[in-house]
Amino acid sequence: MEVGERIRYVRESKNMTQKKLADSIHISPSFMNRIEKGSSQVSLDCVCSIAKVLEVTPQALLCDIFVYPDDDASISERIKITVEKFPPDRQKEFLAVLNTLASHLKLL
Numbered sequence: 225m226e227v228g229e230r231i232r233y234v235r236e237s238k239n240m241t242q243k244k245l246a247d248s249i250h251i252s253p254s255f256m257n258r259i260e261k262g263s264s265q266v267s268l269d270c271v272c273s274i275a276k277v278l279e280v281t282p283q284a285l286l287c288d289i290f291v292y293p294d295d296d297a298s299i300s301e302r303i304k305i306t307v308e309k310f311p312p313d314r315q316k317e318f319l320a321v322l323n324t325l326a327s328h329l330k331l332l
Contacts, residue, residue, distance in 0.1 A: 226262050227259075227262075227266065227271070227285055227286060228259050228260040228261060228262040228266070229260070229262070230284070230285050230287075230311065231259060231260055231274055231278075231285055232260040233311045234278045234280055234284075234285070234311065234312060235260075235278060237311070237312075237313060238278060238279075240278070242256045242257055242260065243256075245274065245277060245278070248273075248277045249270065249273040249274060249277060251270070268282075271285055271286060280312055283308075284312055287308040287309060307319075
C-alpha cells in the first residue's frame with residue numbers, strides 16, 4: 225500500500241471526507257485527492273499534519289517508503305516490517321491473533 229492509499233484508508237476508516245481532511249490541514253481538496261491517488265508528492269510536514277488530524281503517527285502513513293535489509297533482518301524484525309505494511313486496524317487484528325496463538329502455545 226502506498227502512502228496516499230494508506231492516507232485514504234485511514235481517513236475513510238474514520239468516516240472523514242477528503243474535503244474535511246484537506247480543510248483541516250489548509251490544502252485544497254483537489255490536492256488532497258492527488259495525494260491519495262499518488263499523482264502528487266506530499267511533503268513530510270504535510271504527512272505530519274495529516275497524521276495529526278487522523279490521530280495516527282506519521283510512521284503509520286509512511287511505513288511503505290522505508291527500505292529494510294530483508295536478508296540480514298531477524299525473524300522478529302521481518303515480522304515487524306511485514307505488519308507495518310498493514311493498515312492500523314489490521315495491525316491490531318494481527319496482534320490479537322498473535323497473542324491468542326502465543327497464549328494457546330503457552331508462550332506468554
